[in-house]
Amino acid sequence: MNAPLFTEDLKLLNGNHAVAWGVCLAEPDVAPVYPITPQTPILEKLIDFESRGACQIELLTPESEHSAMAAAIAASATGARVFTATSSQGLLLMHELLHYASGARTPIVLFNVNRTPAAPWGFWPDQIDSLSQRDTGWVQLYSESPQESLDSVIQAFRIAEAVNLPVMVNHDAFYVSHSVEPVSIPDAGMVRDFLPRIPREIQLGDGTGRSLGAPIDQAAWNLTRREMDAAMKRVENVSEQAGSEWERLTGRPSAPLEFYRCEDAEIVYVTMGSMSGTVREVVDLLRESGVPAGLLKVRLFRPLPVQALRHALAGTSCAIVLDRNYSPGTGGVLHQELKAGLFGMENPPRVHGMLAGVGGVNVPVGSIAKLAADCRNAEQTAEPVWVE
Amino acid sequence: MEMTKYRDNGQFCSGHVACAGCAEALSMRVILNAVGEDTVGVVAPSCTAVILGGHPMSSAKIPVLHGTLESAAASASGVKRALKAQGRDDTTVLCLAGDGGTYDIGLQALSSAAERNEDILYVCFDNEGYMNTGGQKSSSTPHMATTGSTPLGKATHKKNLIEILAAHRIPYIATASPSHLSDLAAKVEKAKSIRGTKVIIVLIPCLPGWGVADNAAVKTARLAVEAGAFPLLEIEDGVHYSLTVAEKTRPIDAYLAEQKRYRRLSDEDRAALQSEVDDAWSRLLARAGKDLNA
Known part of the structure; x- marks a missing residue:
C-alpha cells in the first residue's frame, strides 16, 4: 500500500475518479471491467492505481460487460470482494446476469454512469438505463456529486455485504462523471474499519463441496425470493446505519433520503442525482420570494424507503417529481414509484409527475421554479408532463 | 477390458440422471477422477448440468457453480481470480460445457x-x-446430419473450433473420446499440469439425438475415431500438432450406419462425406508432419 496516496486530503477530482478512489480504498479482491463512455475513466484510474501498487486487485479485462458481470458473480460466489463499473448499453447487456447476481446473493458493487440507451445513439445523462433494471434484485443508490459518489461506493460495499445483495451506485453522465470538484479522500485505515471482512455463509470452494445455482423445484425457488424479500427489507435500516456511521466519521450526511428546507414546506420537489443541485438553488429562490418549497433527494431508490417518504411528505400539499428518465407508456419511473409508495396514505400530497431533462437536456432554474407556480394549486394528473 | 483396471477415486457418484448408456456420464467420471478433489467446477446449462442433478444433491464431489449458458469461460475466470486473491492459485478450475455453450453462445467468452x-x-x-x-x-453439427432444426440434413459444415482455438495460441488443446478413456485421462492430467487456458473437446455420441442404440455410444465414438471423422489430437501453444491415434483405419460408412441422423444419405452423400473426412485428415497430417519437420 502506497500510504501517501491515502492521507486525509482534498483533491480536485471528477466524479469517475472519485469513484476509483473510493473503490481503491474499499480494497476489492477482483474487478472485471469493460470500457464504455462515459464510465471509462473509472476503469482507467483503477488500473492506474493497481499498476502503481496503490491497491492490489485481480483485474480482468474481458470482451464484454456480459462476461465482466459473469466473472464478477463467479468471483463473488467464491468469496471475493468484487467491483465492476459500466454504463447504459453495458448495463443493459448485463441484464440477464443482474438477475443471476441477486438470485445467487452475491454482494457485488457495480458503479453505473447513467447514460441514454440507443436508439438513437446518445451519450447524455438519463437514468432510464438503471431504472429499467429496478426489478433485477439490485439495491440502487443515486449520487449527486463526486464526493457523494466516493462516499456512496464505499457505503455500497457495507450494505451489499450486510444483506448479501448486489448494490448498484449511479451518477449522471458528464454532469457528475466528468465534473470536477474538491473531494475529501477518507483515511485508508478508517475505511478498512468501516468495511470489515465478513465471512460468507455460502462460498464456492469453501471445503464443504456445496454447489451454487443448481436447478431447484418450485417451492425452493419461491423460497429464494422470500429470502431476498427479507434481505431487501433490511436494506433501508442497514443503509441508514452505514450512513450515520459515515457521517460520524467524515461529517458528511449520507442518509437514504436527504431533505433540504423541507420543514413546513408546502411544495416539495422530489428527485435523484445531479438535478438535486439545481433544485436546491430553486428552493432558495422560492423561499426568498416567500414560497415554502423544499427538496427531497432520493439516494436510496431500491428499495424505496416508503415509510420514511410517507412520513416526510405528511403535511405537504404538493409533491413535484422530477424524472430524468422516461418509461414509454407510463412516464417517469420515480413518479410511478412515489405514487405507489404513497398509496392509501391519509391526506397525501398531490403528486405531479414531470419529465425533466430526459435525454440530458438542460433544465434551468427558471423552468423548475415555474413548476411551483404551475402546480401549487393545480390538480394532479395521472399523465406525466414534459417540462420545456 | 480397460475399465476393469480403472481406479475410481469416487469423485463422480452413482445415482446421476444421465440417460442409460450415456457416454457423457462415463467421460465425466474419468475427468472428475483425473482432475481430483482440489477443484472448483463451473457448469453451463447443458446435459452436464442435468447429469450433476438438482439442488441439494450433486453427482460430483467437487463444488460446482451452475452459471449461465454463454458465460462459462468468463465465470471460470472469475472463480480462478478469486481463488488467486485468496492465495489458492493451485486449485484447478474446471469448466464443463456442451457444444452449444462452447461453439455457439459461449464462444465469445471462451x-x-x-x-x-x-x-x-x-x-x-x-x-x-x-x-x-x-x-x-x-454450429458443431456436422454436414448432412439431421436434427430438429435441420430436418433435411445440415447444409453447412461443422465449425472448426480446434483451429479457432489454435489461433489463440493457448498452451494446450486436445480432443478425446469415451472410446479411449486412458487417452482422455492422460490428457486431463497433462492439462492440469499446465498453467493457462486448456481446452479438451470430448466427442459424445448422443443416444436420442443421433439415433444411436442404447448400448452403442462408446462403439459409435470408437468408429468416429477409427474413421478419422473425429481425430484424437493434441495441440501445444497453438502450433505443435500431434495425433494420439495416428492411424485412420476404416472408411466412414460404419460410423454413419450406427446413426439415424444420417439415414437419409444417398451413396453420393456418403462419398462426399468420405471425401471431406479424407481431406481434413490430410490437412491434419500435414500440420502434424510440418511440426515434426520444423
Missing part, C-alpha cells in the same frame, strides 16, 4: 478467456447439437 490465457481447464462435451433441448443443430 475466446476472451483464451486471449487472456486464464488458468482454466475447459472441457466441451461435444454431442454436435442442442441435445438437452430435444436435438436442434448447433
Whole structure:
C-alpha cells in the first residue's frame, strides 16, 4: 500500500475518479471491467492505481460487460470482494446476469454512469438505463456529486455485504462523471474499519463441496425470493446505519433520503442525482420570494424507503417529481414509484409527475421554479408532463 | 477390458440422471477422477448440468457453480481470480460445457478467456447439437446430419473450433473420446499440469439425438475415431500438432450406419462425406508432419 496516496486530503477530482478512489480504498479482491463512455475513466484510474501498487486487485479485462458481470458473480460466489463499473448499453447487456447476481446473493458493487440507451445513439445523462433494471434484485443508490459518489461506493460495499445483495451506485453522465470538484479522500485505515471482512455463509470452494445455482423445484425457488424479500427489507435500516456511521466519521450526511428546507414546506420537489443541485438553488429562490418549497433527494431508490417518504411528505400539499428518465407508456419511473409508495396514505400530497431533462437536456432554474407556480394549486394528473 | 483396471477415486457418484448408456456420464467420471478433489467446477446449462442433478444433491464431489449458458469461460475466470486473491492459485478450475455453450453462445467468452490465457481447464462435451433441448443443430453439427432444426440434413459444415482455438495460441488443446478413456485421462492430467487456458473437446455420441442404440455410444465414438471423422489430437501453444491415434483405419460408412441422423444419405452423400473426412485428415497430417519437420 502506497500510504501517501491515502492521507486525509482534498483533491480536485471528477466524479469517475472519485469513484476509483473510493473503490481503491474499499480494497476489492477482483474487478472485471469493460470500457464504455462515459464510465471509462473509472476503469482507467483503477488500473492506474493497481499498476502503481496503490491497491492490489485481480483485474480482468474481458470482451464484454456480459462476461465482466459473469466473472464478477463467479468471483463473488467464491468469496471475493468484487467491483465492476459500466454504463447504459453495458448495463443493459448485463441484464440477464443482474438477475443471476441477486438470485445467487452475491454482494457485488457495480458503479453505473447513467447514460441514454440507443436508439438513437446518445451519450447524455438519463437514468432510464438503471431504472429499467429496478426489478433485477439490485439495491440502487443515486449520487449527486463526486464526493457523494466516493462516499456512496464505499457505503455500497457495507450494505451489499450486510444483506448479501448486489448494490448498484449511479451518477449522471458528464454532469457528475466528468465534473470536477474538491473531494475529501477518507483515511485508508478508517475505511478498512468501516468495511470489515465478513465471512460468507455460502462460498464456492469453501471445503464443504456445496454447489451454487443448481436447478431447484418450485417451492425452493419461491423460497429464494422470500429470502431476498427479507434481505431487501433490511436494506433501508442497514443503509441508514452505514450512513450515520459515515457521517460520524467524515461529517458528511449520507442518509437514504436527504431533505433540504423541507420543514413546513408546502411544495416539495422530489428527485435523484445531479438535478438535486439545481433544485436546491430553486428552493432558495422560492423561499426568498416567500414560497415554502423544499427538496427531497432520493439516494436510496431500491428499495424505496416508503415509510420514511410517507412520513416526510405528511403535511405537504404538493409533491413535484422530477424524472430524468422516461418509461414509454407510463412516464417517469420515480413518479410511478412515489405514487405507489404513497398509496392509501391519509391526506397525501398531490403528486405531479414531470419529465425533466430526459435525454440530458438542460433544465434551468427558471423552468423548475415555474413548476411551483404551475402546480401549487393545480390538480394532479395521472399523465406525466414534459417540462420545456 | 480397460475399465476393469480403472481406479475410481469416487469423485463422480452413482445415482446421476444421465440417460442409460450415456457416454457423457462415463467421460465425466474419468475427468472428475483425473482432475481430483482440489477443484472448483463451473457448469453451463447443458446435459452436464442435468447429469450433476438438482439442488441439494450433486453427482460430483467437487463444488460446482451452475452459471449461465454463454458465460462459462468468463465465470471460470472469475472463480480462478478469486481463488488467486485468496492465495489458492493451485486449485484447478474446471469448466464443463456442451457444444452449444462452447461453439455457439459461449464462444465469445471462451475466446476472451483464451486471449487472456486464464488458468482454466475447459472441457466441451461435444454431442454436435442442442441435445438437452430435444436435438436442434448447433454450429458443431456436422454436414448432412439431421436434427430438429435441420430436418433435411445440415447444409453447412461443422465449425472448426480446434483451429479457432489454435489461433489463440493457448498452451494446450486436445480432443478425446469415451472410446479411449486412458487417452482422455492422460490428457486431463497433462492439462492440469499446465498453467493457462486448456481446452479438451470430448466427442459424445448422443443416444436420442443421433439415433444411436442404447448400448452403442462408446462403439459409435470408437468408429468416429477409427474413421478419422473425429481425430484424437493434441495441440501445444497453438502450433505443435500431434495425433494420439495416428492411424485412420476404416472408411466412414460404419460410423454413419450406427446413426439415424444420417439415414437419409444417398451413396453420393456418403462419398462426399468420405471425401471431406479424407481431406481434413490430410490437412491434419500435414500440420502434424510440418511440426515434426520444423
